[in-house]
Amino acid sequence: MAKRAVLRSFGRHWLKPLTFWLLALPGLWLGWQWAMLLNGQPHALGFNPIETTHRFLGDTALRILLISLAVTPFRDITRWLPIMKVRRRIGLAAFWYALLHVAAYLGLDLLIAANMSIAGMFAGLWEDIAKRIYITLGMAAFVGLIPLAITSFNAMVRWLGARRWQRLHWAIYPIAILAVLHHGFMEKGNQPMPWIHGGILALLLGYRLVRSARNRSRPSPAAS
Amino acid sequence: MFFYRKPKPWQGREADVTPRALYINRRQIMAAGGAAAVTGLVGCGGAETEASTSAATAASSTAAARQPAPASGGLQYAETGYSVPDPLTPIDAVTGYNNFYEFGVDKSDPARHAHEMSVDPWSIEVDGHAGRTGRFALEDVVDFGALEERIYRLRCVEAWSMVIPWIGVPLASVLQQFEPTADARYVAFETYLDRREMRGTRFPVLDWPYVEGLRMDEAMNELAFLAVGLYGDVLPNQNGAPVRLVVPWKYGYKSIKSITRISFVSQQPETAWNKAAPNEYGFYSNVNPNRAHPRWSQQTERVIGGNLFNRRETEMFNGYSEQVAHLYAGMDLIENH
DSSP: OHHHHHHHHTTTTTHHHHHHHHHHHHHHHHHHHHHHHHTTOOOSSTTOHHHHHHHHHHHHHHHHHHHHHHHHHHHHHHOOGGGGGGHHHHHHHHHHHHHHHHHHIIIIIIHHHTTTOHHHHHHHHHHHHHHOHHHHHHHHHHHHHHHHHHTTSHHHHHHHOHHHHHHHHTTHHHHHHHHHHHHHHHSSSSOHHHHHHHHHHHHHHHHHHHHHHHHHHSSSOOOO | OOSOOOOOTTOOOGGGSOOHHHHHTHHHHHHHHHHHHHHHHHHHOSHHHHHHHHHHHHHHHHHHHSOOOOSSSBOOOEEOSOOOSSOOOOHHHHHHSOOOGGGOSSTTHHHHHGGGSOOSSOEEEEEESBSSOEEEEHHHHSOTTSOEEEEEEEEOTTSEEEEEEEEEEEHHHHHHTTOBOTTOOEEEEEEOOOTTTOGGGGSOSSSSSOEEEEEHHHHTSTTOEEEEEETTEEOOGGGTSSOEEEOTTBOGGGSOOSEEEEEEESSOOOOHHHHHOTTTOOSSOBOOTTSOBTTBOOSEEEETTSOTTOOEEOOGGGGTHHHHGGGGTTOOTTTTO
């Protein structure tokens, strides 16, 4: 019982700021590398910095999304309740990296390919969405994240009510599947990374299926 | 974690780069060094000097007749008119940004892992419709005394490009010595495969080994080149050591690396990327800005080492129409992509 109490308060003061800075770190690193690059200093962006940027932001967004889906199983296993306080924060970070990923694609690919014409950029975007399946999937995932990001603030949670909020945020499961497919269809050949991301996602979703099946089979479902 | 990357072994510091002027003049500097050596001999004085100098000359001329493949160090080669006006891609990019999936799918994987491949000694199996077939040592396939330099554009199907000074011999000169027969309508190539030395092949990214092929008239075209070096030196492993194809009017993946088999065949051979995704990668794979890859446009390309905020317009046949367009006269190049 004493151990339970410790776990219930452990991290109460430092968990939120620590999570914030951990989530900001990839973005700060990328910004720093770009600053070095643009100043002609040695940097870690390789010989194709724009491609590195796309991959880095996409990988980061997807991996943070997977981490956000791992929070609940982690709580169930460890019974460390305070971790739930940072779940929304982690999910929101996935959105911010996805937004940067889309902005980099628009700005560093489409805008340059269209000779800096904004109209040309949107024409290119529409063509990509219509023609290229991995862009279609990725865009669908990103658009799906927008309502979840907008409703991630306390006021919105209160306004929607916990039940409706939860029902809306259930959308994160299909969004995660779309994001993994986006990655898989983007790569050339049969590459290992999308399978690894997909495998982790399958585990996280499988856990939820098993848990809800078990809850349903009980005579009086436990509140969770 | 993925946010911090250790500097790679090939990531030199800016300060280590040889100044361009020095690099451009390297041959003059070498020549000067050679002259100094001769002067040194003269310094010894007497008739002995003349004798040793001429002996050295004789030795070097016989060596030039049929030189063995050098284990390392610079190559001797003739310069040619095959060049492009664009600046060369810096050597650290040419040797540090590679697609060689046998060593991993990240562009920096080949530079990190390709040293695990053993390339010396190297032999090539020649089979099919040809007068001379069998297993040949690399030195018997490539005449290291007849090397030439060709500065070619390289256009990757992923819409990036480089300009690379290759050292090698025309492919036609190599193929002709095997006396292909009339039935040899295509030539097929195969990349070395060793699952211990090539860690990327432990995952079925492609159906290993990597295979490629050309129509015979494409292979005999003056531009088709068999490279054993770049930037004046032997090929680094990650660039396809010890011998690779260079067909500059086609997307980069046609230029198969680390060749261990050459087959003269009568039917169009299978090619690795075509097997993986036939709608994306055709047999011909000629650079064609009008035929989009199903997943991205091919109209422009990012020049590696060039201005980040500018893309180059991709040219038909990568700018080599004059030399190769006649090979495809009357063909629908969208259909036969």
